[in-house]
Amino acid sequence: MPHDLTVNIGPSHPSTHGVCNLLVELDGEVIVSAEPRIGNLHRGIEKIAENRTYMQVIPLTDRLDYVGSMYSNWAYCRAVEQLAGIAVPERAEYIRVMMCELQRIGSHMMALGPAGSDAGATSVYMYTFAQRDLVLDLFEAVCGARLTYNYVRPGGVSLDLPDGWVEQCRAFISQLPGAMLELDRLLFGNVIARARMKGIGVLSREDAIACGTSGPVARGSGVDFDLRRDDPFSVYPRLEFSVPLGDNGDCYDRARVHLFECIESCKIIAQALDQIEPGPVRNDDVPRLIAPPAGDTYAHVESARGSLGVYLVSDGSVRPYRMKVRSPAFSNLSVLPLLAKGHLLSDLVIILGSLDPVFGEVDR
Amino acid sequence: MNAEELKDRLCAQYPDLCESLSIESGRATLVVAAQDLHACAADLKDMGFDFLEMLTALDWGDEFELVYLLRSHEMAVSMFAKCRVLRDAPRVASLVDVWPAANWHEREVFDLFGISFDGHPDLRRLLLPEDWSGHPLRKDYEDERIVRRPDYI
DSSP states (O other): OOOSEEEEEOSSOGGGSSSOEEEEEEETTEEEEEEEEOOTTOOOHHHHHTTSOTGGGHHHHHTTSTTOHHHHHHHHHHHHHHHHTOOOOHHHHHHHHHHHHHHHHHHHHHHHHHHHHHTTOTHHHHHHHHHHHHHHHHHHHHHSOSSOOOOEETTEESSOOOTTHHHHHHHHHHHHHHHHHHHIIIIITOHHHHHHHTTSSOOOHHHHHHTTOOHHHHHHTTOOOOHHHHSOOTTGGGSOOOOOOOSSOSHHHHHHHHHHHHHHHHHHHHHHHHHOOSOOSBOTTOOSSOOOOSEEEEEEEEETTEEEEEEEEEOSSSSEEEEEEEOHHHHHHTTHHHHHTTSBGGGHHHHHHHTOOOHHHHHO | OOHHHHHHHHHHHOGGGGGGEEEETTEEEEEEOGGGHHHHHHHHHHHTOOEEEEEEEEEOSSEEEEEEEEEETTTTEEEEEEEEEESSSOEEEOOTTTOTTHHHHHHHHHHHHOOEEETOTTOOOSSSOTTOOSOTTSTTOOOTTOOOOOOOO
């Protein structure tokens, strides 16, 4: 008998990390196959974008990865800038880098908190959310929004840093590395969490590359690749940081990579705060109605989840002819059947959580 | 490695491909005929393009254009491969056996554009419900809920 039970998990299930339906075939408690059935959050953003002007698409990109809206904003605006040949002031590039590294911290807190609660350590969530709230305070001070920012614009960012922001940011990044090391002991030093995560959902380095994973999922498997370093954009070449890697590619390594990336992000923000100089934050020559010459382009950023890219095609009109979002969460989630096979049903949520999917981006 | 160096290397190794190689928006772009797609993909994988970053399609009226973005971790370079198929016969070889990452991407293109991938192990709709009719990212897709925005000019 190949299996004896078929279980539907989700789409409305709190531990599925979003609206995801998992069709699981079980043999006793052992997973024979687990198939993610996605699309519950499909809003057709790529289709809607074809019916909007280039500027009107920016708020749509906020709704892709709603835990990391700055990345989608930035990737889209970079694509528009490349298509239309728009220059960006240096101060704006530094602000974008700082916002995106803050966003990485905020987003990784949303990965580490559930990593704990999936393994039964609910208190971890409180610690990570306290830090995430501080990041959102910084975003709110800059653009007024805590979740969907609409902050990055073609040719710069919408607003300059307000008074006192730099001090607030320095205070935040000075305490974060210590808090992360404390969190490391609290979560990854915990005997139960180690037992629940070590050796679970192992993704080999070869599979990580072949299946198209990127970001912390690939780096947890030892794939030494980071767009910020290996296909650099913006002012990243002027900033020094290292790329944390895992050894075994299990849930433990994938989750722990997030923690060390937050510490690296603090280093990047500190350097950016030192290097940033006064100046304009937006190219004033950008028209409200952009009509780039016909052609196509691809622009990427290293988001909290991996290689996020926007493939943008123009036919010379004021609307994109086609916008394709290369979403890292989509490719990362596609390895779930591979990882879950042979594990116990109780490990499934830990494995799913370790892939850190955001379904706004998976389904688009 | 930059796009120029990649172009030279590809030309040296595969002289037949050289004619269809160009550099567009800073990336090497290879235009492949639909019947050569699978063989060409296997060659590119042998050359070191181990990572299929994305796959999507474009609707150009009489033809669909498939766009593959490939990356080589070893050479630290990325390139486009593009392939056109007729709208009346939207079929092309599946690349799942070359890059397993193509699996969901091909299902998405099948779902939203109605292009079939021969040899795909499990070609079903991915994002839309199984009973959906039509392929929304085609330019001629009709739905009364789509409200055409004014042109502002």
